[in-house]
Structure formats: structure tokens, C-alpha cells
Amino acid sequence: MKVTMKKVARRAGVSSSTVSRVVSGHPNVREETSRKVKKIMDEMKYTPNMIAKSLVSKTTSSICILLPKQDEKCFSNLFFMELIRGIATQANLSGFDIFISLGANEKEEVEMVSRLLKGRRVDGVILFSSRKEDAVVDFLKINNYPFVLIGRSDKYNEILSVDNNNLKAAYDATNHLISMGHKRIGFVRGPSNAIFSCDRLEGYRKAIQDNGLERRPEWILGEEVMQDSGYHAMSFLMNLPKRPTAILVVDDLVAFGVIRGLNKLKYKVPDDLAIISFNNTTLTELSNPTISSIDIGIYQLGYTASQVLIKRIQNPSNETQHTNRFIIEHRLIVRESSIPKRLGV
Structure with missing residues (x-):
């Protein structure tokens, strides 16, 4: 026999409209009532008619x-x-x-x-x-x-x-490299139309300017955020007459490709080139050496x-009640790729 919303409501001792609100995730249902109704729905193996619910509530969930x-x-x-x-x-x-x-x-x-x-x-x-x-x-x-x-x-x-705050995150990452003694710092950026990439570029440039360091356009490489991009970029960067001793990389996946490229070119990280990237994915701890990264949450x-x-x-009517912009804090995670071996991690 088919289990209906009315049967669930009868067994739970609530109205059918309350069961409907529980199904739709409506906020105006007491937590205790919601748990009780959901438990009975599971016991009775009740499956809501989502199409019917959508027509009534005018939402699809x-x-x-x-x-x-x-x-x-x-x-x-x-x-x-x-x-x-x-x-x-x-x-x-x-x-x-x-x-x-x-x-x-x-x-x-x-x-x-x-x-x-x-x-x-x-x-x-x-x-x-x-x-x-x-x-x-x-x-x-x-x-x-x-x-x-x-x-x-x-x-x-x-x-x-x-x-x-991508500008501040790149500023902090660049300052970390500066604190390690680097004065020639490059940047492998993401796509030029990506706003996060532009913000990180601005943060990098601000840190370079605030510390009075040399800025060279050839030290900034524009690349898509994929592993192979970092790999190919190194053959250009490391053959410059005056090359960076450290680089900021826009993404962990690119940083992984950068390290692969450097290994092929017989350069060592961080001895020949120190690296810090963004995102702090699990890849950063699996790399050799491990990669310093900005954890963006x-x-x-x-x-x-x-x-x-x-x-x-x-609650569409509450759209102006609170802020529309939410900022997730970042953290600097320091690992082997940016720390000179004499200092350790």
C-alpha cells in the first residue's frame, strides 16, 4: 500500500502541512519536530513526490x-x-x-x-x-x-x-619569500581575464614595490592554471640572462608542473628556485619537495x-538584511619549497 504524506502526518501526530515543510526544508519547523518526522519517514520508507512538491512550493530544492x-x-x-x-x-x-x-x-x-x-x-x-x-x-x-x-x-x-582577499594573500606570500632573503621574485599568474589572478598580481606587485625590489616584466608569466603550463614555463624562465631566485605560483597544480620542469632542467627546489603557491591542496604534501602554499579555505x-x-x-525578502560579500580568511602554510635548507622547515 502506498505511503502518503497524510499517513506520515497521522503517525507523527502533526499536520500534513508540517510534513510538507519538513520535506521542503522550510526553516519555520522546530528541530525536534523535524527530526521526529524524518525518522518516521525513514521507518515508513516514504519518498516525497518531488515534482508535486515543486509545483506546490514553486521551488525545486x-x-x-x-x-x-x-x-x-x-x-x-x-x-x-x-x-x-x-x-x-x-x-x-x-x-x-x-x-x-x-x-x-x-x-x-x-x-x-x-x-x-x-x-x-x-x-x-x-x-x-x-x-x-x-x-x-x-x-x-x-x-x-x-x-x-x-x-x-x-x-x-x-x-x-x-x-x-586575494590581493592580501599574494602580498603575504611575496613577503614570505622576501623574508627568506630573496630580492628577485617572479610570478606565474593565471588567465588575464580571471579577477582572482589580477588581484594576486596586484598583491605581488605591491609587495615588490613596498620593499623597493626590482620589477621585471619577463619575470611575470601568464599561464592557464594547469600542470603542463608550469612545466613549459620553466624552460623560458630559467634561461633568462637575469632570472628570479624565487617565484609565486597561482595554483598548486601549476606549482607541481613547475617542480617537474625544474627537475628535468636539473635545477633544485628551493636551492636554485624557491616556490610558494596557492590553495594548499593535498598535492602540496605529496610533492618532493613539499610545497609552501596559501591555504584559502x-x-x-x-x-x-x-x-x-x-x-x-x-528567504528572498531578506536579501538586504546582511552583507552580500563574504570573505574567507587565508593562512600561510610554510613547507620545504620556500625554506633554504640551512634553515630547515
């Missing part, structure tokens, strides 16, 4: 994660996987499902997001990319769709966003992005 364009290789980058883990953990706690979408270009991304939102297949979107003049951000903002940006917009101050970035978006979806 689903959010979309939009991955960066042309980044199908992102699943090999532990940064993205940890970010998704944070998002999925919080979404699950809130009773939300996630969709993962990937567009080949911005036009395709806009079409995909439009189809999902207008077709009421998702309630909101989490954007992984933070780009200059972003067409997807424009579309979501103009149409007043719920979304959160992991990063910051160069155009809108009022949109919901979760980010690090990847899991917390994802968890917070999911949390604030779902709150916005459930």
Missing part, C-alpha cells in the same frame, strides 16, 4: 554549479573537487540537490543557465569563475535570478559573493557559497 568554460580538465584539479565537496555537504544538509553544468563558451553558459532557470529545473546558480565583463553574471543580475559568485565581480558590488568557500545561496532562495 536544486541548485546548479556552473564550472568555468573550457575547463573539462578541472576534475583533475583538487581545488575544484574540494570546492564541490563543500557545496554538496551544505546542500545535502539543507535538503538540496546539485546539478553540475559545463559550457564551452560564455554564450553556451548563458543559454544553459537560462534553460535551467526558466524551465524551473533549479532554484539558483553557483558560479565558479570570476571573470572581467562576465556575460553570465550580467544575465543573472539583470533577470534577478538567485546566484552566488565564488570570487568577486569587477562590475557589481551588490551581488552575492564568497571570496578571499577551499572547502569553506564552497560550503559558505552553498549556504548563503540557499538562504537567499528560501
Whole structure:
């Protein structure tokens, strides 16, 4: 015999509307009542009719994660996987499902997001990319769709966003290399249209300027955030007539490629070139030598992005009650790659 919402309500001693609110994750249900109803639902093996629930509540309890364009290789980058883990953990706690979408270009991304939102297949979107003049951000903002940006917009101050202080993080990383005695410091940056990359470049330049050090344009390499980029960059950097003795690298995966390239060229880290990177993924402790890195709180970035978006979806009228911009603190993690062997770790 089919288990209905009414039967669950009768056994729990509550109204059908209370069961409905528990199913939809509505905040106005006492925690004790919610636990009791969920326990009875499990015992009775009750499965909510999600289509019917969506029609009644006008929500889907689903959010979309939009991955960066042309980044199908992102699943090999532990940064993205940890970010998704944070998002999925919080979404699950809130009773939300996630969709993962990937567009080949911005036009395709806009079409995909439009189809999902207008077709009421998702309630909101989490954007992984933070780009200059972003067409997807424009579309979501103009149409007043719920979304959160992991990063910051160069155009809108009022949109919901979760980010690090990337300028300060790069400033701190560069100053760490300076404290180790380095005066010639380079930077392997990310894509030029990525705002996080521009902010980190600005932080690096500020630290160099504040310490009165030499700045050379050939010491700044513009690369995509993938392992092979760091590998190929080294053949250029280490053959310069006057080369850096240390570099800041935009991502752990690139740093791993940098070390591989240096090994092939018979250079040693940190003796010939000291390195510090960003993200502090598990890769940094598996590398030889281990990699110094800025821990940006990847899991917390994802968890917070999911949390604030779902709150916005459930309580759209409270969108101006609190701040729209959430900053996750960073930490400097020092390992072998940036410490001269005479000092140890």
C-alpha cells in the first residue's frame, strides 16, 4: 500500500502541512519536530513526490554549479573537487540537490543557465569563475535570478559573493619569500581575464614595490592554471640572462608542473628556485619537495557559497538584511619549497 504524506502526518501526530515543510526544508519547523518526522519517514520508507512538491512550493530544492568554460580538465584539479565537496555537504544538509553544468563558451553558459532557470529545473546558480565583463553574471543580475559568485565581480558590488582577499594573500606570500632573503621574485599568474589572478598580481606587485625590489616584466608569466603550463614555463624562465631566485605560483597544480620542469632542467627546489603557491591542496604534501602554499579555505568557500545561496532562495525578502560579500580568511602554510635548507622547515 502506498505511503502518503497524510499517513506520515497521522503517525507523527502533526499536520500534513508540517510534513510538507519538513520535506521542503522550510526553516519555520522546530528541530525536534523535524527530526521526529524524518525518522518516521525513514521507518515508513516514504519518498516525497518531488515534482508535486515543486509545483506546490514553486521551488525545486536544486541548485546548479556552473564550472568555468573550457575547463573539462578541472576534475583533475583538487581545488575544484574540494570546492564541490563543500557545496554538496551544505546542500545535502539543507535538503538540496546539485546539478553540475559545463559550457564551452560564455554564450553556451548563458543559454544553459537560462534553460535551467526558466524551465524551473533549479532554484539558483553557483558560479565558479570570476571573470572581467562576465556575460553570465550580467544575465543573472539583470533577470534577478538567485546566484552566488565564488570570487568577486569587477562590475557589481551588490551581488552575492564568497571570496578571499586575494590581493592580501599574494602580498603575504611575496613577503614570505622576501623574508627568506630573496630580492628577485617572479610570478606565474593565471588567465588575464580571471579577477582572482589580477588581484594576486596586484598583491605581488605591491609587495615588490613596498620593499623597493626590482620589477621585471619577463619575470611575470601568464599561464592557464594547469600542470603542463608550469612545466613549459620553466624552460623560458630559467634561461633568462637575469632570472628570479624565487617565484609565486597561482595554483598548486601549476606549482607541481613547475617542480617537474625544474627537475628535468636539473635545477633544485628551493636551492636554485624557491616556490610558494596557492590553495594548499593535498598535492602540496605529496610533492618532493613539499610545497609552501596559501591555504584559502577551499572547502569553506564552497560550503559558505552553498549556504548563503540557499538562504537567499528560501528567504528572498531578506536579501538586504546582511552583507552580500563574504570573505574567507587565508593562512600561510610554510613547507620545504620556500625554506633554504640551512634553515630547515
